[in-house]
Amino acid sequence: MTSIRVVPKGGRGVSAEVNLESKLGTLVLPSPVLTASGCAASGKELSQFVDLTTIGAVVTKSIMMSPRSGRATPRMAETPSGMLNSIGLQGPGIDDFLEHDIPWLASKGVRTMVSIAGNDVEEFGRLAARVKRAGDSVVALEVNISCPNVANRGLVFACQPHSAAEVISIVRRNVGGAFPIFAKLSPDVTDIVEIAKACVDAGATGLSLINTLLGMVINTETLKPALAGVTGGLSGPAIRPVAVRAVWQVHAALPHVPLIGMGGILTGEDAFEFILAGASAIAIGTANFHDPSALTRVQKELSVLLAERGFSALQDAIGFAHRKV
Amino acid sequence: MTSIRVVPKGGRGVSAEVNLESKLGTLVLPSPVLTASGCAASGKELSQFVDLTTIGAVVTKSIMMSPRSGRATPRMAETPSGMLNSIGLQGPGIDDFLEHDIPWLASKGVRTMVSIAGNDVEEFGRLAARVKRAGDSVVALEVNISCPNVANRGLVFACQPHSAAEVISIVRRNVGGAFPIFAKLSPDVTDIVEIAKACVDAGATGLSLINTLLGMVINTETLKPALAGVTGGLSGPAIRPVAVRAVWQVHAALPHVPLIGMGGILTGEDAFEFILAGASAIAIGTANFHDPSALTRVQKELSVLLAERGFSALQDAIGFAHRKV
Amino acid sequence: MNFQPLQVEGELLSNRRVGAYHLITIVVPGIPERIRPGNFVALSVGGESTSTLLRRSFSVYQAQERGLYGGTLELVISAHGAGTRWLAALAPHQMINVVGPLGRPFPLPKDPVHALLVGGGYGSAPLFMLADALRQRGCRVDMALGAASADRLFGTLEARRVTNALSIATDDGSLGVQGRVTDAARSILERANIDVIYACGPMPMLSALTTLGGEFGVMVQCAVEESMACGIGICMTCVLPVRGNDDVVRMSRSCVDGPVFAGDRVLWESIGSVPEETLGAPKASEH
Amino acid sequence: MNFQPLQVEGELLSNRRVGAYHLITIVVPGIPERIRPGNFVALSVGGESTSTLLRRSFSVYQAQERGLYGGTLELVISAHGAGTRWLAALAPHQMINVVGPLGRPFPLPKDPVHALLVGGGYGSAPLFMLADALRQRGCRVDMALGAASADRLFGTLEARRVTNALSIATDDGSLGVQGRVTDAARSILERANIDVIYACGPMPMLSALTTLGGEFGVMVQCAVEESMACGIGICMTCVLPVRGNDDVVRMSRSCVDGPVFAGDRVLWESIGSVPEETLGAPKASEH
Numbered sequence A, B: 001m002t003s004i005r006v007v008p009k010g011g012r013g014v015s016a017e018v019n020l021e022s023k024l025g026t027l028v029l030p031s032p033v034l035t036a037s038g039c040a041a042s043g044k045e046l047s048q049f050v051d052l053t054t055i056g057a058v059v060t061k062s063i064m065m066s067p068r069s070g071r072a073t074p075r076m077a078e079t080p081s082g083m084l085n086s087i088g089l090q091g092p093g094i095d096d097f098l099e100h101d102i103p104w105l106a107s108k109g110v111r112t113m114v115s116i117a118g119n120d121v122e123e124f125g126r127l128a129a130r131v132k133r134a135g136d137s138v139v140a141l142e143v144n145i146s147c148p149n150v151a152n153r154g155l156v157f158a159c160q161p162h163s164a165a166e167v168i169s170i171v172r173r174n175v176g177g178a179f180p181i182f183a184k185l186s187p188d189v190t191d192i193v194e195i196a197k198a199c200v201d202a203g204a205t206g207l208s209l210i211n212t213l214l215g216m217v218i219n220t221e222t223l224k225p226a227l228a229g230v231t232g233g234l235s236g237p238a239i240r241p242v243a244v245r246a247v248w249q250v251h252a253a254l255p256h257v258p259l260i261g262m263g264g265i266l267t268g269e270d271a272f273e274f275i276l277a278g279a280s281a282i283a284i285g286t287a288n289f290h291d292p293s294a295l296t297r298v299q300k301e302l303s304v305l306l307a308e309r310g311f312s313a314l315q316d317a318i319g320f321a322h323r324k325v
Numbered sequence C, D: 001m002n003f004q005p006l007q008v009e010g011e012l013l014s015n016r017r018v019g020a021y022h023l024i025t026i027v028v029p030g031i032p033e034r035i036r037p038g039n040f041v042a043l044s045v046g047g048e049s050t051s052t053l054l055r056r057s058f059s060v061y062q063a064q065e066r067g068l069y070g071g072t073l074e075l076v077i078s079a080h081g082a083g084t085r086w087l088a089a090l091a092p093h094q095m096i097n098v099v100g101p102l103g104r105p106f107p108l109p110k111d112p113v114h115a116l117l118v119g120g121g122y123g124s125a126p127l128f129m130l131a132d133a134l135r136q137r138g139c140r141v142d143m144a145l146g147a148a149s150a151d152r153l154f155g156t157l158e159a160r161r162v163t164n165a166l167s168i169a170t171d172d173g174s175l176g177v178q179g180r181v182t183d184a185a186r187s188i189l190e191r192a193n194i195d196v197i198y199a200c201g202p203m204p205m206l207s208a209l210t211t212l213g214g215e216f217g218v219m220v221q222c223a224v225e226e227s228m229a230c231g232i233g234i235c236m237t238c239v240l241p242v243r244g245n246d247d248v249v250r251m252s253r254s255c256v257d258g259p260v261f262a263g264d265r266v267l268w269e270s271i272g273s274v275p276e277e278t279l280g281a282p283k284a285s286e287h
């Protein structure tokens, strides 16, 4: 358990031990702070700035079956308090990933959640089976059914309850009953609770909320879309209110389902917002680009804030904002 | 026609006349710059900073049949590059509005689009009929079927194609064949094009894109939702990429339907982005709070930018980013 | 009467710490001569690529029509959130966009009455211009200032100059009597023949003073502080329940209908809710 | 070899205009001694409540291990967008968060070769530390600098000090010969026996130099400039198609696999697209 001795800002000399343990179903992590998939590669680069064994887990960039070039550049555009990306799931493919990335993470003792993305339902199943056999350092699967950077919106499985459920079912079948599976959902839907329920019914342990919002920037010099991929995914503090709302709605409907909250977390206070809304863990994405030490800093700030607000354990704060007075 | 003599920034002494005329079906406005509903009240207050006869039109705060108190405070929370509001459609009711607000706007010669919001389908119809008879200063109706600040999400008519179409149909029936009607849509849907088509098929002249995104902030001092209404509508530059994407998608699907683009426009360059994406007019909301002269400034900046990019008429720039080279 | 507001690009002339506050002076041609006591101004914050778009509102402490550098405004800033911290860190010559004058000023009496001015924390800021205006009309001006501690009082020295009598109260007793400013106000009401109370400070103080005024049959003019997004009357965020002259309760905008309200018109207990009797209040049957 | 990057809160020491650029000096203990020629640093911009979250990358012009105030970095800023404008407006004592050293430096030859350094616009910035390093190894260093106009050249005086020969070209002829820097480079290649070219500047210049190098059988080491969101290898935005030693084309990250690439490894014509032969390129049949 990561516990941090806290001296509240006021400098009153009070110190507190906050228990940051995060329970996600049967998965118990020493800290609720995770990396957001695609915003930490496979950990190696960030390990220059952050001791990755001290955070909850590294969630790896979504991996596909085959190597994938990703999209052409420009792949990003800065937007007010956020950014658009259209990486297009560039990656080395599952073989290379299992050969290089997982052993490195395991050798460093980093708890790892592997994010997988399939071109079709069956590919998700096969990826899940491969990852499940990858060894003890892999503590969970995140199933990315919500990447907006695919050529066909029809392939965003998280847009419809039945397609979302189909993917989760096959993943569950392929990893067996107990292994933690988190379905990563898109906010670009009319009713996220409906999708969340479908995933849980299909066997998801919990849910990761949220992936990026579909967005677009036009370059006013070239008079063309700024991204080669035309549309991209909007992330960063700009989307935080949408993400907190999604966590709030899903926690209200499914209070016993563990949620990983993300979207625009930059500070411990932002992380605390998600936890009060109902998240059991939180992930940091775009903030790593702004501040490569963000993971450590947010974890510390969150711990201080929990202590200042009188919580001795993270667990007690989860969903606290839902309580009636 | 509002034409602005332009000396490009470079100071090259080149001057140009840009024709800012905006055609929205049969409705022709001298400028594409409008106020966004609910961000200009009924114009009186802003008229201290902006000559409202020089912009395209004032879009009034959505009016309901009866007086309405709106929600309790806090009604707003600032968010990164944006804000949440949950006003809850506070207003004096249609009688008072027609007795005071419309005559004032008419007396000043301000082109007015009246935004209406009904509690049910019939109320939309009755409001439309009343407004249609309000005189020549009312040049169009905006039908707000997308306000997120209602107690029941089921009442956001713009969330489903059939309920959206039902409202637009009755409004069309009540105002006759020619009167311009704009359906204001929500971005919080899985497929905005589907809703847009339903509205156009039901008789909408055009579409206003977008209303606010449903969002939420938790107050980390009180440990409760920051807004009395729990959730609120997210607006401002934070949402601009989502709004531009919505305009792009709908223009691609319905190239002949006039669109009013809005969401985070702060500068002429932002307005230009929407026009390149396919908007025939643009509306300014949250930016009025930041800069009460925003309407005039954006209109001027847009005009300069059009000239700098070689457009002599706004009309030629509409949807330009869709062109294949 | 009210002047039309202007929007002016101001320049910071000086910024100095005064107790827990920052006193900033801004050169803003055109606005100072339009300020009446109780008006406020709204400042944009954060600079060119700011993520904090909403303006911040401040009472005007002093408005100088003609200074060495043109008309200036002096504002008292209590730095806590992103915007006020940015303002407190401003250096001379930095530019700040200012909109004002905003809001209805304190109504001034026709006759030379005996007024009590009550300020809580930086709420004292607008009371000095008010005291000047009242004294010019021959009024007698008493003042009571209160705060949590001495460093959170603003203008106690200045207050001696512009008033006939001054009481100070702090929660911790670090200056003046230990206790609340409402207790100080009560003592004054008990010993003097006060005709009108003017007050600016936290809502609970204004509410308590209104009750106190009622007890003594004295009208209390309250400058309220509600969270504002626009400051100019177009957003409807800054409302509170106020009973009009027609006896109807409405959610009134504190930026244009206020910030000064007659205390007995405000439904203090209902702030943060919509009282049932409000015009257009939701009925249980409605959504 | 490469040093591990640090993240350091830096303090601006000075900021002065040099032609069209701003030369800023930042005190950043720890980083200067780790800088190798061609490394870059990534700066956060906009201050506390910034809306521009992504870091901006800059080549290091000078790295002083020990100054009066501790180690300093000198950077050349061309102000155009929100972030560079903010940096150009910084005043002494303001704080800037710096991450560095980043990227692979220019590979240095073992032998005392004859090198040609080519810089376009502010692309000259990293060439001065490089020239020093090369000369310390006994290399002969020629330099060609080009820009649109004289004010967009950087370091022409300094260049005379650190090089054996200097050519200057401007598009408008306002300094040096009128023409492009690639023409100047061609003249040098024609008259001298250049062993290696080092280049930094706009992509079209790097592409043209690579062709030119090929013509003369000279290796060109190019420091590229791709749009970067993180600068540390975790976001995959800064990629360009590069042929590896295994002959496989990959979308390589310019921040960690570069910014210096052997010119003949980069598929210059394909920048902005994904060449079909790229590992994992989309097939027509796939989405």
Ligand SMILES: Cc1cc2nc3c(=O)[nH]c(=O)nc-3n(C[C@H](O)[C@H](O)[C@H](O)COP(=O)(O)OP(=O)(O)OC[C@H]3O[C@@H](n4cnc5c(N)ncnc54)[C@H](O)[C@@H]3O)c2cc1C
Residues within 6 Å of the ligand: B077, B078, C040, C054, C055, C056, C057, C058, C059, C060, C075, C076, C077, C078, C079, C080, C081, C082, C083, C084, C085, C122, C125, C224, C225, C226, C227, C228, C229, C259
């Ligand atoms: C009429 C009036 C006069 C005021 N006079 C003074 C004064 O003289 N000195 C002083 O220090 N403060 C004064 N205030 C309060 C001041 O406006 C707030 O402290 C300030 O807006 C908070 O900004 P922030 O960036 O620190 O906080 P944040 O919490 O970051 O503000 C977020 C948003 O909420 C709004 N907001 C938050 N608190 C308040 C508030 N209390 N009142 C209005 N808006 C708020 C801000 O304007 C902003 O839009 C006055 C407020 C009003 C309404």
Ligand SMILES: Cc1cc2nc3c(=O)[nH]c(=O)nc-3n(C[C@H](O)[C@H](O)[C@H](O)COP(=O)(O)OP(=O)(O)OC[C@H]3O[C@@H](n4cnc5c(N)ncnc54)[C@H](O)[C@@H]3O)c2cc1C
Residues within 6 Å of the ligand: A077, A078, D040, D054, D055, D056, D057, D058, D059, D060, D075, D076, D077, D078, D079, D080, D081, D082, D083, D084, D085, D122, D125, D224, D225, D226, D227, D228, D229, D259
């Ligand atoms: C290795 C490297 C070295 C560089 N050295 C210098 C230098 O010495 N002097 C100098 O003036 N400039 C240099 N640049 C370019 C500089 O990074 C960009 O001009 C700057 O990031 C643009 O920021 P902005 O706020 O002005 O523009 P904006 O358009 O507002 O930038 C928006 C976003 O795009 C990114 N971006 C935009 N253009 C570039 C670009 N050309 N390169 C990388 N990211 C970009 C920004 O980092 C930011 O995330 C270098 C770039 C790289 C990659």
Ligand SMILES: Cc1cc2nc3c(=O)[nH]c(=O)nc-3n(C[C@H](O)[C@H](O)[C@H](O)COP(=O)(O)O)c2cc1C
Residues within 6 Å of the ligand: A036, A037, A038, A039, A061, A062, A085, A087, A089, A115, A144, A147, A184, A210, A211, A212, A233, A234, A235, A236, A237, A239, A262, A263, A264, A265, A283, A284, A285, A286, A287, D235, D236
């Ligand atoms: C550059 C970039 C790449 C991303 N790649 C992935 C990915 O491969 N898989 C995934 O599930 N989410 C991906 N995301 C989404 C993030 O994991 C996260 O859900 C989102 O960015 C919101 O969090 P943030 O605002 O903290 O970045 C990516 C985001 C960014 C910015």
Ligand SMILES: Cc1cc2nc3c(=O)[nH]c(=O)nc-3n(C[C@H](O)[C@H](O)[C@H](O)COP(=O)(O)O)c2cc1C
Residues within 6 Å of the ligand: B036, B037, B038, B039, B061, B062, B085, B087, B089, B115, B144, B147, B184, B210, B211, B212, B233, B234, B235, B236, B237, B239, B262, B263, B264, B265, B283, B284, B285, B286, B287, C235, C236
């Ligand atoms: C305070 C506030 C009140 C609003 N009220 C309404 C309304 O009554 N009717 C409506 O259709 N839209 C309303 N909107 C939405 C705006 O018209 C606009 O669609 C949205 O804010 C996006 O534009 P912006 O980012 O420029 O503000 C409101 C927005 C705000 C911020």
Ligand code: FES
Residues within 6 Å of the ligand: C227, C228, C229, C230, C231, C232, C233, C234, C235, C236, C237, C238, C239, C253, C254, C255, C256
């Ligand atoms: S602050 Fe906008 S109406 Fe009062």
Ligand code: FES
Residues within 6 Å of the ligand: D227, D228, D229, D230, D231, D232, D233, D234, D235, D236, D237, D238, D239, D253, D254, D255, D256
């Ligand atoms: S800039 Fe992020 S990987 Fe290169």
